[in-house]
Amino acid sequence: MKLTVLDMMKSKNILVLLLLLSSFCFSQTKNEKEERILQKNFPEKTSLSVALIKLKSKRILFYKETNNTKISFETKFKFNKHHYSIEFSENGTLEDVEKTLKKKEIKKLLKNDLNKIETFFNKNYDKWSLKKVQKQYIFYAKTKQHIFINNILKNEEDSAFNFEIIAEVKEKKSYSLKEFLFDNKGNHLSTKNIATSSYGHVLY
Structure with missing residues (x-):
């Protein structure tokens, strides 16, 4: 069977579309791997931030994370009865x-001014259950990294x-974990x- 130029062009366009869709779906899946490391393996640029955290918490854990597209570093600790995680880029720039x-804080938020979130889940999923809720503060370069972190720990950055x-959500008779x-x-x-392989560290 002979293929015309038009047929070949159509086939090529379909292939490109499939590749784009595949890439999009892959990028929308969180597939992280987390490795416990020593502080000495943390980027040098984080030294002031780490020194500040050490003043706030007795036990600090250090991690190296890899996902679909990048490498990052993360420290986890407890302060004022809350768990915190701070993420840095590969070169030590604060990310969030x-x-x-x-x-009890989640229930209060959903009950009061965040009923939009509850409405979103009810509208889009048959069943849903919140497993973990975090406030995420994105770093902006108008201030130094350790000062930004300190302001958050003092509850002075709540506006942004x-x-x-x-x-965990149910749709089309199947359950899945989403962020x-x-x-x-x-x-x-x-x-x-x-991704199933990421369940452990995203929940804890």
Whole structure:
């Protein structure tokens, strides 16, 4: 059977489309690997930030993370009865600070001014259950990294944050774990599937 030039062009366009769709789906899946490391293997640029954290918490854990597209570094610790995680880029630039909320705090937020989030889940999924909720503070370069972190620990950066939510959802008779991002008004920003291999460290 002979293929015309038009047929070949159509086949080529379909192939390109499939590759693009495949790339998009891959980028929307959170597939992280986390490795415990020593402080000496942390980027040197984080030294002031780490020194500050050590003044706030007795036990600090250091990690190296790899995902689909990048390498990053993360430190986890507990301060004022809340769990925090702070993420840095491969060269040590601060990316964000995340504060895990307690169940009673989550219920209060959903009941009061964040009913948009609850409405979103009810509208899009048959069933849903929140597994982890964090306040996410994105670093902006107008201040030094350690000062930005200190302001968050002192609750002075509440005006600019997102909600990062890990939830188990049911759709089309199947359950899955997803990561959702909302702004502080409850508007949905993004959704990512979480790979099974990443379940452990994204929940804890």
